[in-house]
Amino acid sequence: MKKIEAIIKPFKLDELKDKLNEIGIKGMTVTEVKGFGRQKGHTELYRGAEYVVDFLPKIKLEIVVPDKLTDTVVETIAKTAHTGRIGDGKIFVSSLEDTVRIRTGERGEDAV
Numbered sequence: 548m549k550k551i552e553a554i555i556k557p558f559k560l561d562e563l564k565d566k567l568n569e570i571g572i573k574g575m576t577v578t579e580v581k582g583f584g585r586q587k588g589h590t591e592l593y594r595g596a597e598y599v600v601d602f603l604p605k606i607k608l609e610i611v612v613p614d615k616l617t618d619t620v621v622e623t624i625a626k627t628a629h630t631g632r633i634g635d636g637k638i639f640v641s642s643l644e645d646t647v648r649i650r651t652g653e654r655g656e657d658a659v
Contacts, residue, residue: 548643548656549617553608554582554636555628560606563627567610570619576609585633605636611646613656 555563560577567575581602612620617640624638648658 548646548659549612549614550641550643551608551610551612551617551620551624552639552641553610553624553628554580554605554638555608555624556630556634556636557604557606559628559630563608563624566623566627567620570623571616572610572612572620574610578607578609580605580607584637603634611643611659613659 557579564575582605583602608624610620621638621640628636645654646656646658647654651658
């Protein structure tokens with residue numbers, strides 16, 4: 548099993564959720580986060596005063612998938628979240644040792 552974490556632009560969430568649903572992904576965890584990378588924030592003007600917005604709003608997705616679906620999910624996220632502009636985000640893939648569904652006690656891929 549793999550855990551896929553993706554940081555994307557907020558306006559891409561609904562489209563990405565629909566695309567993942569099309570390939571059979573029925574569950575994910577979504578968190579509103581803030582951060583910066585090469586984008587390094589931007590300056591804004593408010594009531595005549597300029598200030599720097601260092602941390603930009605992003606969405607963090609966490610999805611656990613069987614090994615056989617990993618490449619498909621990563622490709623779907625990369626293609627759907629892509630705008631070609633700085634700040635499109637990143638995808639992280641890591642291995643999971645085990646998963647347990649609390650309600651039923653199922654383990655491993657059965658719990659996904």
